[in-house]
Amino acid sequence: MTPLAILSIIIGYFILLLVISYFTSKDADNDTFFKGNKSSKWYLVAFGMVGASLSGVTFVSVPGWVQSSQFSYMQMVLGYLVGYFIVANVLMPLYYRLNLTSIYTYLEQRFGFWSYKTGAFYFLLSRIIGASFRLFLVASVFQIAIFDDWGVPFWVTVAITILLIWIYTFKGGIKTIVWTDTLQTFFMLSAVGITILVVGYKLDWGFSRMISEVSNSDYSQIFFFDSWNDKQYFFKSFLSGVFITIVMTGLDQDMMQKNLSCKNIKEAKWNMYSMSIVLVLVTFVFLFLGALLFLYANEKRIGIPTRTDELFPLLATGGYLGYTVAVCFILGLIAAAYSSADSALTALTTSFCIDLLDIEKRELSKQTQLRQKTHIGMSLMLFFVILIFELINDDSVVDALFKAASYTYGPLLGLYAFGLFTKYEVKDKLVPLICFVTPIICYVLNLNSMGWFNGYQFGYELLIVNGGLTFIGLLMITKSRLIAIKH
DSSP: OOHHHHHHHHHHHHHHHHHHHHHHSTTOOHHHHHHGGGOBOHHHHHHHHHHHHHHHIIIIIHHHHHHHHTTTHHHHHHHHHHHHHHIIIIIHHHHHHHTOSSTTHHHHHHTOHHHHHHHHHHHHHHHHHHHHHHHHHHHHHHIIIIITTTTOOHHHHHHHHHHHHHHHHTTTTHHHHHHHHHHHHHHHHHHHHHHHHHHHHHHTOOHHHHHHHHHTSTTOOOOOOSOTTSTTOHHHHHHHHHHHHIIIIITOHHHHHHHTTBSSHHHHHHHHHHHHHHHHHHHHHHHHHHHHHHHHHHHTTOOOOSSGGGHHHHHHHTTSSHHHHHHHHHHHHHHHHHHHHHHHHHHHHHHIIIIISOGGGSOHHHHHHHHHHHHHHHHHHHHHHHHHHHHHOOSOHHHHHHHHHHHHSHHHHHHHHHHHHOOEEEOGGGHHHHHHHHHHHHHHHHHHHHHHTTTOOOOTTHHHHHHHHHHHHHHHTEEEEEOOOOO
């Protein structure tokens, strides 16, 4: 597929997004941008959140991850179901009762100013890293598929990638994103389904044959119970999935902002339950696709790339699976990447404006201008972080994403757990110190775990350790009296 053809698809796709943005951002104000005027349909939010939860990382990296990890990722995904149930029944009712725009304002009500700012800081850090990982992936594919042939440097590709998001989100914000995410999820899932059908056709395998070949291959093992020291051990992965969901959905302004745009808590819960079930099924389909791609490459004697993240792009755009798959892959990749990244940019703008700039306390005439400047600033921040990540990344993007989450979301997990399940007051000014020290302790533990703990290797359960250490640290700085919890 020629670079010009790929660019034409991208241009056409973004024209469609701009049309949606035009109609959804009419008469938009800050309430539209931050809350979607509390008018989002729960089923649209649920379907769109599937794409936002999966993102370009899942679309490209999860199929490539199958070679080294088989289907072990499903162990963590099954834990997601428990995590989503906790989010729907513990955190979301709290946010609706307090009528929050930014979920981190809860920390100010519960602990005080410094706890609030610390929570907001860790969200901003976490989401900037996560969004940068995802955008790095899609920019890399654009670079390989289009811009390398034209001699365009990578930084220009990154700039274009971010500029396109900014153009269609700067006015309508979350109201626009609910609709664009729905469209983008549809494109992403369609691309996966069509690719599976075409691979089966190329191999002359019917659907039952595909299932049989995948299940009998070396790629399809789901459950691992052999050794507690193994990173893929079931209970470690399952518990990691539970807590990753709690922090990366329930304690994440990006994901919660969409839920809080629903009319009421009942609809928000329906959104969460339906989305969680669909997400588990869709993730399994992605892993199934990954196994098929490796079987196809082996059958056709196609060399597997050193970075297995590149296998799906190679087969899709390299002429191995035909023009239809190439078009679907480009559309699916754009949809997967942008369904996550556009909402991340909006959430970063929201959190920075409300949590750090106190925009709601400023003059009404200046609020919109301040929000727009922040939107530009967050775009520039993502641009520079992506370039840094391009210089240092040597891991699977999925692995890198969850490693980062273990360090940056741990303090948030500890803060919210302490606030919800104890009645203690804390010395608010010491909270930033506790939340700064605990990730460092976790990093040291991770580096030395095999020597200190009889060969034990931390997986993503390091997040739980991080949250637990934060909880213990908060216990150490409690005041002598209890408080009456108002929530």
